[in-house]
Amino acid sequence: MKIFKWIGIIILTLIVVGVTAYFAYVRPFMKKMEETTVVQYDKELTLVLGGGGNSGILVSDSLVVVIDTKMHEAADLLFKKVEELAGNKPIIVINTHFHPDHTGGNKFYKGQTIIAGGNYTKEFWIGEADEESLPTQWLKDRMDIKMGDDTITLINIGRNAHTASDVVVYLHKRKMLFGGDVILNKQAPVFMGVADPDGYLYALDMLPKQFDIQKIVPGHGAVGGIEIITNFRQYFVDMNTAANDDSKKDELVTKYKDWVQMPIFMSPGATISAIKKKAQKK
Numbered sequence: 001m002k003i004f005k006w007i008g009i010i011i012l013t014l015i016v017v018g019v020t021a022y023f024a025y026v027r028p029f030m031k032k033m034e035e036t037t038v039v040q041y042d043k044e045l046t047l048v049l050g051g052g053g054n055s056g057i058l059v060s061d062s063l064v065v066v067i068d069t070k071m072h073e074a075a076d077l078l079f080k081k082v083e084e085l086a087g088n089k090p091i092i093v094i095n096t097h098f099h100p101d102h103t104g105g106n107k108f109y110k111g112q113t114i115i116a117g118g119n120y121t122k123e124f125w126i127g128e129a130d131e132e133s134l135p136t137q138w139l140k141d142r143m144d145i146k147m148g149d150d151t152i153t154l155i156n157i158g159r160n161a162h163t164a165s166d167v168v169v170y171l172h173k174r175k176m177l178f179g180g181d182v183i184l185n186k187q188a189p190v191f192m193g194v195a196d197p198d199g200y201l202y203a204l205d206m207l208p209k210q211f212d213i214q215k216i217v218p219g220h221g222a223v224g225g226i227e228i229i230t231n232f233r234q235y236f237v238d239m240n241t242a243a244n245d246d247s248k249k250d251e252l253v254t255k256y257k258d259w260v261q262m263p264i265f266m267s268p269g270a271t272i273s274a275i276k277k278k279a280q281k282k
């Protein structure tokens with residue numbers, strides 16, 4: 001009988017922990033993820049923040065560019081805004097990567113051009129996202145798109161960072177970078193699939209050398225300046241230190257307590273585990 005009592009206690013504890021974690025972390029996080037804010041940045045550029053990854057709509061006389069298409073209702077909202085702004089102009093959608101919070105609305109852009117990083121096969125994309133969101137064009141390295149008196153440059157990071165094929169977009173006239181999830185503002189990264197902490201550091205070092213960056217639209221979090229890259233880079237430096245020196249771990253984990261995070265899945269601890277796992281493989 002005693003064993004049943006203990007099994008009961010264990011099950012009850014698991015339920016309490018699960019429900020607490022859901023209300024403390026998962027629900028507030030999902031609610032925050034769904035929130036959408038529209039910012040008219042200037043005459044041609046509209047930022048639609050939240051509701052999945054941050055998005056931008058850039059309008060010129062003859063073309064409209066949409067960066068990331070969000071998920072759920074926010075994807076609808078974004079598409080309605082794009083329709084309103086685009087009229088009959090052709091639309092180019094750019095996906096920073098395949099994750100559904102950035103590509104959930106692709107299905108609305110039938111007949112338009114959809115560009116994403118070219119290191120995925122079609123089959124991989126369909127397996128990870130779905131067939132409806134498939135891009136029409138794969139970007140291997142770099143591409144310039146002329147938009148009125150402005151040029152925008154798309155770069156494929158070229159090695160595993162957040163995913164196997166991360167794309168960032170630079171708006172030359174505004175000196176503005178859309179970083180996708182290679183650049184997050186005060187949010188811990190998720191490590192899934194081939195995500196590579198060294199790849200993030202590579203990208204965060206390379207991008208400021210490639211471009212004069214004054215404004216950053218991160219994949220998630222508020223819009224800001226170059227400090228977003230500086231802070232996110234420092235996060236990886238600190239997590240590398242924490243992974244290699246247990247005595248510094250607590251202090252360095254606490255340093256990021258105000259960042260958006262979820263235990264195990266998306267947290268300093270998860271980053272440290274990813275770094276250690278990679279070190280074991282070497």
Ligand SMILES: [Zn+2]
Binds near residue numbers: 099181
């Ligand atoms: Zn994302």
